[in-house]
Amino acid sequence: xxxxxxxxxxxxxxxxxxxxxxxxxxxxxxxxxxxxxxxxxxxxxxxxxxxxxxxxxxxxxxxxxxxxxxxxxxxxxxxxxxxxxxxxxxxxxxxxxxxxxxxxxxxxxxxxxx
Amino acid sequence: xxxxxxxxxxxxxxxxxxxxxxxxxxxxxxxxxxxxxxxxxxxxxxxxxxxxxxxxxxxxxxxxxxxxxxxxxxxxxxxxxxxxxxxxxxxxxxxxxxxxxxxxxxxxxxxxx
Numbered sequence: 688x689x690x691x692x693x694x695x696x697x698x699x700x701x702x703x704x705x706x707x708x709x710x711x712x713x714x715x716x717x718x719x720x721x722x723x724x725x726x727x728x729x730x731x732x733x734x735x736x737x738x739x740x741x742x743x744x745x746x747x748x749x750x751x752x753x754x755x756x757x758x759x760x761x762x763x764x765x766x767x768x769x770x771x772x773x774x775x776x777x778x779x780x781x782x783x784x785x786x787x788x789x790x791x792x793x794x795x796x797x798x799x800x801x
Numbered sequence: 802x803x804x805x806x807x808x809x810x811x812x813x814x815x816x817x818x819x820x821x822x823x824x825x826x827x828x829x830x831x832x833x834x835x836x837x838x839x840x841x842x843x844x845x846x847x848x849x850x851x852x853x854x855x856x857x858x859x860x861x862x863x864x865x866x867x868x869x870x871x872x873x874x875x876x877x878x879x880x881x882x883x884x885x886x887x888x889x890x891x892x893x894x895x896x897x898x899x900x901x902x903x904x905x906x907x908x909x910x911x912x913x914x
Contacts, residue, residue, distance in 0.1 A: 730845065732901050732902070
């Protein structure tokens, strides 16, 4: 186990609703990245937070937003849910001052939008 | 054309076989190359990463990078049923202290006893 935890594990929402997913990073890590993994696909980068500031964003619309807290835990918020938002949402933490090339993933939150 | 191409498989092999997993990519600026293993209903787990070209070995796993051909490989020797998982390649630019990887879609590997 990596020490990165995510909640909830599963979630069912309907189209148009809003959802908040949570991530606790591994101890000593100050960077959290969020990914969307559709069925049969690799993870797609959503955004990254470093010391509470957004530090890069992938090709996702503004209705995907996030926060990082002083303890380096993080939230992913998705507004106006669409059917295509159904996916596994992964967060990963890393310790950038040591190696930005290694990151540790949590188990993910599986979101189903009906 | 996707930046990173990876055959989704499934690749089915008998226990003890040597497994070869591969990815091709189009962006010649990629400098870091990673392999992740993902078991069903779990998050990806980093297996190995290499910088630029060359080989890297870790136990039964060997990663190879050929930047001239834009081709990376992961070899698994003496494969075990516990190696059955999806293997994701990922690669990134060298940009300051943080990096944002681009993943392949993963290859499903099945090692049968």
